[in-house]
Amino acid sequence: KLWNVAVVGATGAVGAQMIECLEERNFPVGKVRYLASARSAGEILEFKGKPVVVEELTHDSFEGIDIALFSAGGERSREFCPSAVQAGAVCIDNSSVWRMDPEVPLVVPEVNPHTIAQYTTKGIIANPNCSTIQMVVALKPLHDYATIKRIVVSTYQAVSGTGKKAIEELHDQIRAMLQGKPAECTVYPHRIAFNCLPQIDSFKENGYTGEEMKMVNETRKIMEAEIGVTATTVRVPVFYGHSESVNIETGRKITVDRARELLKSAPGVELADDPANGVYPMPIDAAGQDLTFVGRIREDESIENGLNLWIVADNIRKGAATNAVQIAEILIENYLK
Ligand code: A2P
Ligand code: 11C
Known part of the structure; x- marks a missing residue:
């Protein structure tokens, strides 16, 4: 099965690395959507050699998305993760805003992968600080x-x-x-x-x-x-x-x-x-x-x-992007249908 993935903050240092990690690790990506600020809308990036146009992040950005990888700063995570969850996506969020929420698992796959199971409460999994x-x-x-x-x-x-x-x-x-x-x-x-x-x-x-x-x-x-x-x-x-x-x-x-x-x-x-x-x-x-x-x-x-x-x-890799993609791998392997 292929999964539709959004990268929020695709033009940033971590976002770019998230894209590379998805490519390198051959994550089973169906559709990919790159989101950033209005400043970057229209910019063309690539996924596996194919062009992907960067779109402005809005509350309607997540239709049809299964997994949203967020790394566009805390304010964007606070405002837009709920919209992504509402649209049916699971958020893996690299900001600090959800990390200490008792209803949100804070996951390092080598350490506490079992806590991913708690993602169902809020639809959000937090990626820790690097x-x-x-x-x-x-x-x-x-x-x-x-x-x-x-x-x-x-x-x-x-x-x-x-x-x-x-x-x-x-x-x-x-x-x-x-x-x-x-x-x-x-x-x-x-x-x-x-x-x-x-x-x-x-x-x-x-x-x-x-x-x-x-x-x-x-x-x-x-x-x-x-x-x-x-x-x-x-x-x-x-x-x-x-x-x-x-x-x-x-x-x-x-x-x-x-x-x-x-x-x-x-x-x-x-x-x-x-x-x-x-x-x-x-x-x-x-x-x-x-x-x-x-x-x-x-x-x-x-x-x-x-x-x-x-x-x-x-x-940027294990401290952010790789850890987030590893979480996504466990999520599709053990939890999502
Ligand atoms: P943009 O490049 O359009 O500013 P970094 O941590 O390397 O500075 O990257 C931050 C990321 O977060 C970038 O992709 C940036 O997009 C994105 N970002 C910053 N502000 C916003 C915003 N208001 N809406 C959407 N994305 C944002
Ligand atoms: C730094 N650790 O090196 C910070 C960046 O909570 O994800 C990441 C901040 C965070 O500046």
């Missing part, structure tokens, strides 16, 4: 073995997480600075070229940013456990691939060897941990890949049961 996805993919096998009590994470996040305009801003600033010209800042509050910004999203009352609180709350929902999580999220001048320094405290000991063994056979994980030979995960290797790379595994010698890990993945 930095959360890669962390839980790597931590789930360790949690199953030794029960994670607490996570301390610091991130090094690529500009592609902000979208197309931020990718251009980093390019433009680097070019300007190398030519001795001033760097213009429009997307970020400060220069990102040759800099690090300890702010992703806006600051909340507790002093943490939105991105930091997403890591706290989404991790607990996806792992279905009351794990203590504390995060510092930082934007770095990298185009693709988020990196994370992760410290975990567990209920029982995991040795480095055992952690490597568990991660070697874990779904979606590639162990890259041979420091003697200079092998460890880096964004330049993870970019364009669907796996989550884990390395630099060390015992935390300051506590009884703790580990340090370095976790890297392509934030």
Whole structure:
């Protein structure tokens, strides 16, 4: 059977990757519809070599659509997911607006695929934040073995997480600075070229940013456990691939060897941990890949049961588009008729 699929935000960084993932993974697509703002209406993109005209997103965009992949910002998801569901589609939404809704499953296929069953309540499945996805993919096998009590994470996040305009801003600033010209800042509050910004999203009352609180709350929902999580999220001048320094405290000991063994056979994980030979995960290797790379595994010698890990993945692929298409694959395999 073929399924009619709409990509909402088809002209964006994640939307473009969703299209590529559907093509690469040979998702059984019948009709495909590309939706974006009025600015892009009429633009011609492709699906498997055939032209597809981008249409303006409206409440009537979803007739005949079985699956709607949303990545056009939270406001569009809030306004248009209900219309898509009304028209009979299941939404897989990459924004943050539905993630913490108790009636909406928040899904990472390697971690909690069984929760997809709850999609029937609202017709929406939420795709988690990119930095959360890669962390839980790597931590789930360790949690199953030794029960994670607490996570301390610091991130090094690529500009592609902000979208197309931020990718251009980093390019433009680097070019300007190398030519001795001033760097213009429009997307970020400060220069990102040759800099690090300890702010992703806006600051909340507790002093943490939105991105930091997403890591706290989404991790607990996806792992279905009351794990203590504390995060510092930082934007770095990298185009693709988020990196994370992760410290975990567990209920029982995991040795480095055992952690490597568990991660070697874990779904979606590639162990890259041979420091003697200079092998460890880096964004330049993870970019364009669907796996989550884990390395630099060390015992935390300051506590009884703790580990340090370095976790890297392509934030646009596994962190967004690939995860959404994987959810769609499970949906058609096990749930939709
Ligand atoms: P458009 O290209 O027409 O602005 P990114 O995250 O890379 O910035 O991409 C955002 C995506 O969301 C783009 O496809 C963008 O379309 C889409 N988008 C932004 N605003 C709207 C809107 N008001 N209605 C529909 N799509 C929108
Ligand atoms: C970033 N993680 O790297 C953000 C982007 O909630 O899906 C994704 C925001 C989200 O900027």
